[in-house]
Amino acid sequence: MQNITQKHNTKTFQGLILALQEYWAEQGCVIAQPLDMQVGAGTFHPFTFLKSIGPEPMASAYVQPCRRPTDGRYGDNPNRLQHYYQFQVVIKPSPENIQQLYLDSLAVIGIDTLTDEVRFVEDNWESPTLGAWGLGWELWLNGMEISQFTYFQQVGGLECSPVTGEITYGLERLAMYIQGVDSIYDLIWTDGPLGTVTYGEIFHQNEVEQSTYNFEHADVPALFTEFDHCESESKKLIEANLPLPAYEQVMKASHAFNLLDARHAISVTERQRYILRVRALSKACAESYYAAREALGFPLCKDNSVTKKGA
Amino acid sequence: MTTENLLIEIGTEELPPKSLRTLAEAFAANIKTELTALELENTDVTWYASPRRLGIKVANLVARQADKIVEKRGPAVKAAFDTDGNATKAAQGWARGCGIDVADAERYETEKGAWLLHKAKVAGKGVDALLPDAISKALAKLPISKPMRWGNSKIQFIRPVHTVTVMFGSNLIQGNILGKDIKNELQGHRFHHPERVSISHADEVESVLKSAYVIADYEERKALVRGQIESVAAKNNAVVAMDEALLEEVTSLVEWPVTLVATFEASFLDVPSEALIYTMKDDQKYFPLLDQDGNLLNKFLFVSNIESKNPEQVIKGNEKVVRPRLADAQFFFETDKKYTLESRLESLDTVLFQKQLGTLKDKSIRISELAAFIATKLGADETKAARAGLLSKTDLMTEMVMEFTDVQGVMGMHYARFDGEDELVAVAQNEQYMPRFSGDNLPSNEISQAVALADKFDSLVGIFGIGQAPKGDKDPFALRRAAIGALRIMVEKELELDILEIVAKSQELFTDKLTNENVAQDVFDFMLGRFRAWYQDQNIAVDVIQAVLARRPSYPVDFDRRVKAVSHFRSLDSAEALAAANKRVGNILAKNDLVIANKIDETLLSEDAEKALAETVLSFKAKFEQLGQGSYTNKLTQLADIRETVDTFFDNVMVMSDDEAVKLNRLALLNQLRNLFLDIADISVLQ
Numbered sequence: 001m002q003n004i005t006q007k008h009n010t011k012t013f014q015g016l017i018l019a020l021q022e023y024w025a026e027q028g029c030v031i032a033q034p035l036d037m038q039v040g041a042g043t044f045h046p047f048t049f050l051k052s053i054g055p056e057p058m059a060s061a062y063v064q065p066c067r068r069p070t071d072g073r074y075g076d077n078p079n080r081l082q083h084y085y086q087f088q089v090v091i092k093p094s095p096e097n098i099q100q101l102y103l104d105s106l107a108v109i110g111i112d113t114l115t116d117e118v119r120f121v122e123d124n125w126e127s128p129t130l131g132a133w134g135l136g137w138e139l140w141l142n143g144m145e146i147s148q149f150t151y152f153q154q155v156g157g158l159e160c161s162p163v164t165g166e167i168t169y170g171l172e173r174l175a176m177y178i179q180g181v182d183s184i185y186d187l188i189w190t191d192g193p194l195g196t197v198t199y200g201e202i203f204h205q206n207e208v209e210q211s212t213y214n215f216e217h218a219d220v221p222a223l224f225t226e227f228d229h230c231e232s233e234s235k236k237l238i239e240a241n242l243p244l245p246a247y248e249q250v251m252k253a254s255h256a257f258n259l260l261d262a263r264h265a266i267s268v269t270e271r272q273r274y275i276l277r278v279r280a281l282s283k284a285c286a287e288s289y290y291a292a293r294e295a296l297g298f299p300l301c302k303d304n305s306v307t308k309k310g311a
Numbered sequence: 312m313t314t315e316n317l318l319i320e321i322g323t324e325e326l327p328p329k330s331l332r333t334l335a336e337a338f339a340a341n342i343k344t345e346l347t348a349l350e351l352e353n354t355d356v357t358w359y360a361s362p363r364r365l366g367i368k369v370a371n372l373v374a375r376q377a378d379k380i381v382e383k384r385g386p387a388v389k390a391a392f393d394t395d396g397n398a399t400k401a402a403q404g405w406a407r408g409c410g411i412d413v414a415d416a417e418r419y420e421t422e423k424g425a426w427l428l429h430k431a432k433v434a435g436k437g438v439d440a441l442l443p444d445a446i447s448k449a450l451a452k453l454p455i456s457k458p459m460r461w462g463n464s465k466i467q468f469i470r471p472v473h474t475v476t477v478m479f480g481s482n483l484i485q486g487n488i489l490g491k492d493i494k495n496e497l498q499g500h501r502f503h504h505p506e507r508v509s510i511s512h513a514d515e516v517e518s519v520l521k522s523a524y525v526i527a528d529y530e531e532r533k534a535l536v537r538g539q540i541e542s543v544a545a546k547n548n549a550v551v552a553m554d555e556a557l558l559e560e561v562t563s564l565v566e567w568p569v570t571l572v573a574t575f576e577a578s579f580l581d582v583p584s585e586a587l588i589y590t591m592k593d594d595q596k597y598f599p600l601l602d603q604d605g606n607l608l609n610k611f612l613f614v615s616n617i618e619s620k621n622p623e624q625v626i627k628g629n630e631k632v633v634r635p636r637l638a639d640a641q642f643f644f645e646t647d648k649k650y651t652l653e654s655r656l657e658s659l660d661t662v663l664f665q666k667q668l669g670t671l672k673d674k675s676i677r678i679s680e681l682a683a684f685i686a687t688k689l690g691a692d693e694t695k696a697a698r699a700g701l702l703s704k705t706d707l708m709t710e711m712v713m714e715f716t717d718v719q720g721v722m723g724m725h726y727a728r729f730d731g732e733d734e735l736v737a738v739a740q741n742e743q744y745m746p747r748f749s750g751d752n753l754p755s756n757e758i759s760q761a762v763a764l765a766d767k768f769d770s771l772v773g774i775f776g777i778g779q780a781p782k783g784d785k786d787p788f789a790l791r792r793a794a795i796g797a798l799r800i801m802v803e804k805e806l807e808l809d810i811l812e813i814v815a816k817s818q819e820l821f822t823d824k825l826t827n828e829n830v831a832q833d834v835f836d837f838m839l840g841r842f843r844a845w846y847q848d849q850n851i852a853v854d855v856i857q858a859v860l861a862r863r864p865s866y867p868v869d870f871d872r873r874v875k876a877v878s879h880f881r882s883l884d885s886a887e888a889l890a891a892a893n894k895r896v897g898n899i900l901a902k903n904d905l906v907i908a909n910k911i912d913e914t915l916l917s918e919d920a921e922k923a924l925a926e927t928v929l930s931f932k933a934k935f936e937q938l939g940q941g942s943y944t945n946k947l948t949q950l951a952d953i954r955e956t957v958d959t960f961f962d963n964v965m966v967m968s969d970d971e972a973v974k975l976n977r978l979a980l981l982n983q984l985r986n987l988f989l990d991i992a993d994i995s996v997l998q
Contacts, residue, residue: 079635093461093462094461094462095462096462096471096473099324112620113502113617114502114617114619114620115619115621115624116619116625116628117616117617117619117625117628118502119564120324120325120362121325121564122325122327122328122329134459135457135459135470137325141628142625142627142628142629142632143595143613143628143629143632143633144628144631144632151459151460151461151471153459153460161465162462163459163460163462163463165461177628182631
């Protein structure tokens with residue numbers, strides 16, 4: 001652990017990511033790469049949503065870029081972005097010492113818990129579109145929320161057994177604290193032989209343009225059509241027992257919904273109906289994925305002690 | 312019998328702070344129940360709790376159950392031996408079951424015959440054998456709203472469990488609870504003492520935990536936090552408006568409390584303090600500081616869970632968190648002030664109150680008219696009431712209220728003042744929502760009262776009017792609270808208002824939107840039902856409420872006066888006899904379905920007792936007519952004196968005379984008697 005801290009400059013954004021990756025790699029996680037699709041949170045990545053279903057063990061860690069169109073502020077707000085990064089860790093079954101593993105990761109990135117106050121504050125998580133909920137906490141560092149910590153109880157409407165432990169780091173928030181800056185755009189991304197690069201230099205223009213697109217240009221009729229198309233496509237793929245491509249259609253539908261939301265194209269009453277439509281799709285994917293793994297004999301259960309569905 | 316103190320501790324991951332006390336109290340109550348069921352005597356069961364533990368201490372617990380004699384009855388002696396005096400199979404089987412010979416059996420003699428009897432001596436079990444199961448049962452019955460699982464385990468609890476400790480004096484009880492082997496180890500403070508600490512005697516728990524940076528005793532910790540807050544506030548020449556719920560929550564969030572003070576830029580104080588206080592308390596669990604005059608200062612306290620090597624860094628961190636939030640509040644306030652409340656009325660047309668009942672703009676217009684109507688009844692300024700009603704929902708469209716919904720109303724008041732509205736109109740913006748919770752203050756003046764009532768009646772009449780009365784726990788428009796609130800305002804502020812009249816006016820304002828033809832009656836019944844619940848909460852006897860309910864008074868203030876009168880009457884000596892007499896009269900009148908005259912024909916009175924009663928009744932009638940409506944307590948107290956005359960009448964007079972005219976006249980007399988009481992309440996239902 002000492003070694004990791006010395007090797008990476010966690011006072012840069014990329015150093016922070018490298019240190020976290022290396023730490024969780026040492027704990028046995030698969031260091032996966034970000035999903036190549038537009039999603040609102042790291043939880044959507046199939047490595048979390050689908051792999052937390054069923055009895056097979058898994059452990060992954062990855063950075064996930066997240067898109068939240070309604071949070072865009074045209075690059076004007078120092079704390080809000082429509083595109084930002086999460087660092088996601090998922091381990092099933094959740095290890096006995098998972099809280100300590102998390103705290104040790106903070107030590108690796110330079111946080112001394114006898115100087116800075118870290119606190120587990122009750123925060124139970126629920127995702128209506130994913131048919132998922134869990135119990136856990138948000139992590140406060142001197143009063144600021146820096147991570148979410150959840151024991152999944154249900155995903156896609158299915159009971160989680162064994163339970164997946166999920167840790168989500170808000171990378172920009174954490175980096176702002178470590179670097180002592182008040183604006184996301186002032187974060188140092190890297191400070192190498194070729195000079196210093198800031199977060200703002202890389203992403204400010206993107207925030208301005210994407211906010212403009214999300215709020216002003218996104219084609220509303222086309223997005224409604226896309227939502228309907230993704231829905232029917234997903235249903236068709238479920239019929240064909242292809243849960244993985246079916247689930248990609250769910251993520252696309254969900255992003256289309258988020259863009260429509262940013263365009264204020266969905267009324268309050270309609271909103272609930274759209275959420276339920278996405279939820280129905282996620283549940284179908286979850287069940288189909290479970291059935292597919294079951295048909296394969298849950299090959300990742302190394303001791304072959306296959307747990308029954310919902311048991 | 313030897314006794315020892317018992318310690319039970321379940322060490323967990325961080326428990327939900329708002330239910331920590333409830334869980335610990337329930338754990339103690341459940342342990343007590345289990346120990347009683349097992350006949351394990353002790354002198355006291357107490358609890359302690361912190362974010363990572365639930366603990367129980369049992370004082371002077373006996374080491375084992377007392378030995379007991381358990382009587383086991385066998386077959387009847389007649390059936391136990393055959394004619395030769397040999398034991399039958401039944402007797403032998405029973406004896407074998409008891410582990411004795413038939414010859415050793417005693418006899419159980421009764422009048423109906425004799426039975427075989429064995430007095431078995433059952434040795435009491437020791438606590439070591441009984442406790443693991445008893446503790447598991449007590450834990451299984453905890454009121455856990457969302458139990459969870461973790462890892463590979465099927466076990467469910469509030470949060471994952473790490474240690475289970477059960478010490479009987481210095482003895483470690485062996486066993487497995489919630490999937491954990493019982494050990495003499497406790498979790499210390501998460502950061503100051505990450506290693507577990509071992510314990511060698513139940514009585515050591517507090518000192519051992521203190522050495523591991525945990526103040527285990529909940530009340531001690533709470534007192535410590537309170538003391539720290541008060542002393543740090545005093546050092547800063549400030550006071551804290553102590554919020555007991557927040558104090559409890561903070562006590563449940565820390566094991567080693569250290570109170571620190573932080574500041575924010577004084578320029579934020581231009582924002583109405585309610586919004587700032589809300590941000591600090593609800594989002595961040597901070598205690599805002601006030602000066603000696605109660606004005607908000609640019610300082611707040613927070614309770615940290617560590618003795619930081621560098622408290623300045625913890626303070627800086629917290630200040631950094633609160634700044635953008637306060638900046639948000641300030642930004643909203645400045646933005647909101649660019650538009651008057653009045654100019655926002657139009658935008659309320661885009662917000663639905665209820666699909667069939669229209670938008671919030673529609674509701675605002677109705678509230679405005681109804682408030683004016685009520686103000687007129689109260690002799691208050693109807694123009695101001697109408698204005699206050701019209702603006703009453705406009706603050707919902709401000710950025711501030713959209714972001715912090717809890718400051719609705721109070722922000723309306725501030726914005727109304729800024730707009731230059733009349734002070735009473737401004738105050739009504741805030742007070743329209745009163746009472747916000749049980750025991751909350753009521754609107755202070757008639758304009759506020761009119762708006763508060765108009766808002767509540769509009770919801771009641773509207774929602775009942777489309778047939779969506781609350782059912783079970785489904786009360787999405789909080790109509791129960793609205794009804795109680797309206798009743799409290801009318802009763803406690805002694806407003807001479809008629810429910811039926813307000814409902815009729817409200818109904819009219821909905822024009823053709825209402826589909827339920829019985830809406831007036833339904834709302835009235837619902838409110839009478841709330842009355843019953845409300846009085847029951849005040850420990851007024853159910854029969855008193857029923858006696859008044861029988862009259863269905865529609866002026867709440869009048870209802871209340873009758874309840875007070877009957878309550879007083881019920882405490883008098885003659886109450887029981889007069890209640891019985893009223894019941895008797897009621898029964899007689901009900902059985903004789905006759906046309907009864909309104910007048911007593913004095914020439915038909917023959918017996919002394921009936922003459923006396925008639926004279927008394929007529930004199931009371933005259934007296935009460937002079938007193939007019941009301942004066943219920945006075946009237947009922949006087950009526951209590953009538954008891955002897957009534958008793959003498961029933962002892963001496965035969966109501967059902969053969970002479971039809973005499974009979975009818977006596978019934979008329981009784982009817983008048985009963986009406987004297989019925990004018991106030993139906994006394995016959997008193998128990």
